[in-house]
Amino acid sequence: DAKTTQPNSMESNEEEPVHLPCNHSTISGTDYIHWYRQLPSQGPEYVIHGLTSNVNNRMASLAIAEDRKSSTLILHRATLRDAAVYYCILRDNSESGGYQKVTFGTGTKLQVIP
Amino acid sequence: GAVVSQHPSRVICKSGTSVKIECRSLDFQATTMFWYRQFPKQSLMLMATSNEGSKATYEQGVEKDKFLINHASLTLSTLTVTSAHPEDSSFYICSAEGASYNEQFFGPGTRLTVL
Numbered sequence: 715d716a717k718t719t720q721p722n723s724m725e726s727n728e729e730e731p732v733h734l735p736c737n738h739s740t741i742s743g744t745d746y747i748h749w750y751r752q753l754p755s756q757g758p759e760y761v762i763h764g765l766t767s768n769v770n771n772r773m774a775s776l777a778i779a780e781d782r783k784s785s786t787l788i789l790h791r792a793t794l795r796d797a798a799v800y801y802c803i804l805r806d807n808s809e810s811g812g813y814q815k816v817t818f819g820t821g822t823k824l825q826v827i828p
Numbered sequence: 829g830a831v832v833s834q835h836p837s838r839v840i841c842k843s844g845t846s847v848k849i850e851c852r853s854l855d856f857q858a859t860t861m862f863w864y865r866q867f868p869k870q871s872l873m874l875m876a877t878s879n880e881g882s883k884a885t886y887e888q889g890v891e892k893d894k895f896l897i898n899h900a901s902l903t904l905s906t907l908t909v910t911s912a913h914p915e916d917s918s919f920y921i922c923s924a925e926g927a928s929y930n931e932q933f934f935g936p937g938t939r940l941t942v943l
Binding site for chain 2: 748750755757759760801805815817818820
């Protein structure tokens with residue numbers, strides 16, 4: 715079962731910031747929070763990931779709650795190309811020499827309004 | 829970032845035939861590859877996990893004799909849908925993970941339509 719909860723859909727106006735929430739109340743101490751997005755008819759694309767501290771990259775920012783039970787993906791200026799399904803996923807990166815299955819939930823479908 | 833390709837991107841076949849889908853890691857060695865299936869308006873469902881040189885591990889409910897997975901090298905995994913039927917029509921996506929990465933890199937997907 716998916717270990718994260720996200721709203722089914724959200725809307726944003728173009729060029730405005732978007733805050734996509736994710737709840738993960740059962741997160742363990744070694745779980746990293748990963749975000750992927752999937753554009754229509756394409757494979758998922760990595761967006762960002764973090765453990766405890768907030769993270770920034772060229773695509774987005776990730777704000778992680780102090781208790782780590784929730785996080786928020788922040789797109790600073792939404793463009794039409796950001797319209798996609800955004801998936802929040804927990805992944806234990808601490809295991810060495812092994813792999814970690816990724817379980818996708820239903821994600822949040824982001825609609826960007828021109 | 830690392831690049832994963834899939835071939836073909838789209839395939840249409842007749843019921844009863846077999847279809848092979850290739851997944852390649854282009855610029856890194858993939859110790860593990862994953863195969864997913866996605867039906868319209870649904871999320872990705874993991875089908876199986878394969879490690880180079882060993883048998884794939886299938887998720888519950890996925891028929892291993894119908895969905896044959898071969899991971900013969902560190903850059904190539906193949907999924908063969910045997911005796912395909914219309915209900916196998918779906919979007920098949922692979923992902924790959926290398927020893928030096930902490931994330932999976934996904935291919936662009938293969939749209940299979942069985943007539």
